[in-house]
Amino acid sequence: MTRKMEEDLQELIVRYRPIITFRVRKALGAQNTDCEDLVSEILSQVVEKIQTGEFRGESSLGTFVYTITSRRIIDYIREKTRVMKYAPEPEPYPDPRETLEVVEMSEKVKKALSRLKPKYREVLYLYYYQELNREEVAARLGVSPRKVSELVNYALKLIRKELKR
């Protein structure tokens, strides 16, 4: 393998590892102890298929990686369905495997939430915590659904501002 190819593969791993990790954790639950192994396995499969020429560029690289990830997740669920019935209880928050970056971000979000004006807190509470849809939130607050979107978007903007500090 040439040095250039090695660098390309390294770049691919750096780029797709977080995306695959996100997809796997979303599908299996962040507490699942097999997540990391599964991510490494998927990355190995991707690298192997590229090296053996199975990826011919018919789709984008992202779609190729997505397909391998989705197939592996489905296989894992099939294999483990019986075993997972007896899986241990999920660990309480904060998840010990949470990265330092996420922990820091969460602290900043908490700070931003506590600084928000009541109207923004209320709309975030109903929309994200109670998971009401825009129309339901609008009915609760006596405003239009469009106004709900504006309030949510502005609240998110304020939170993002805190995250960038």
Added chain:
Amino acid sequence: MSNCKFEEFIDGYLLNKLSERDKELFEEHYFNCTSCFEKLKERDVIIRTIKNHPQLLEQKEEVRASALASLWREVASFFTVRQLALAGVMALLAALVILAVIPRNQLPSPSFVLTDEETVRGSSITLISPVIDMNQPPAYFEWKKLGENVEYQITISNSEVLWKATTRENRIILPEEVKTRMKPGERYSWQVKAFGPDETLIAVSSRVQFKLSEK
């Protein structure tokens, strides 16, 4: 970061509200779109923080109190002591006039039907949650607090009484055992009654209905 049409899928994806087709489309998309993936990661942290710390969004009373305090400080710095005293006297006089006039025009207290035989007249309790149809049994029931030393009795029923409990808080967690008895597609109603220290009925809420949607 550019605006992408898939951005509107982010909340639905994280809150598991997308159809299977849209979910797959969005998943394939974020494997290809760095901008959407970055936003997805960020929104995931925001939503998880909200889910894990709802109390940060619930301290409304405290915020209102501090807002009132700052408003008062601004008013106080704007007027002189004499002007404030005069305003106070005027407000007192206005309150006396209102109190003298209003009771004669007051509407009768609302009536609440408790059973076929029993009707009471009294103040109402505002029910906060749940008041709309839901996908799964609610985690808790919440209503507006009436005051101190009040005991609340909550009743949840469909064709018959499903659960009855009392509490001194204005919120009660629905036990798992009751949740398992609540079936998708069924309509339930709930009502709260408030009792004073001497166990007299002091207020009754209206009966609010909600339906658990079919899975």
